[in-house]
Amino acid sequence: MNEQTHHYTPNELKSILTELGSDDFSTRVHARQQIVSMGKDAIDYLAEYITHPKRLYRVEVVKALSEIKDPAAIPPLLEAFYDDDPDIRWIAAEGLIKLGKASFIPVLKIISKDAGNLYVRRAAYHVLHHLRLLFPYRDKLNQLLQYLNADNMEEAAADMAEELFELLKKS
Secondary structure, eight states: OSSSSOOOOHHHHHHHHHHHTTHHHHHHHHHHHHHHHHHHHHHHHHHHHOOOOSSSHHHHHHHHHHHHHHHGGGGHHHHHGGGHHHHHHHHHHHHHHTTGGHHHGHHHHHHHHHHHHHHHHHHHHHHHHHHHHSOHHHHHHHHHHHHHSSSTTTTHHHHHHHHHHHHHHHO
């Protein structure tokens, strides 16, 4: 998490957010850096753009949320699991990986809620696979990873995710 955050006026922030969708790479990167410098304060603004029709906005928003590295970014990063663009889902998963253990319960909850969605299963697999060594119930997690990676195992994945969620809640 950022120690020092910057604050912008609403007009400055609107201008910066507009630049996230620029066709110019340098402009986008600079805008993202400015947004990230706001820290947690930027998350709600970024979340409004998570489903923007323009791909560049969505990519930059998910990158910024990932770079902020705050658990408050988890809900919009999970929302990005539903994006049609595999790059955006990948960046969102990487952002959740950066958050480590804080991602476990939210990822398990989205699996138990929506294991029927292939995008959710693949992105959740990516997160849990990378964080598996931090996970306390590795045997059950390995079973969940197998379910997430198999065809026609959505219900088993949802059930296992719910079981792991309950175990983590108790610990």
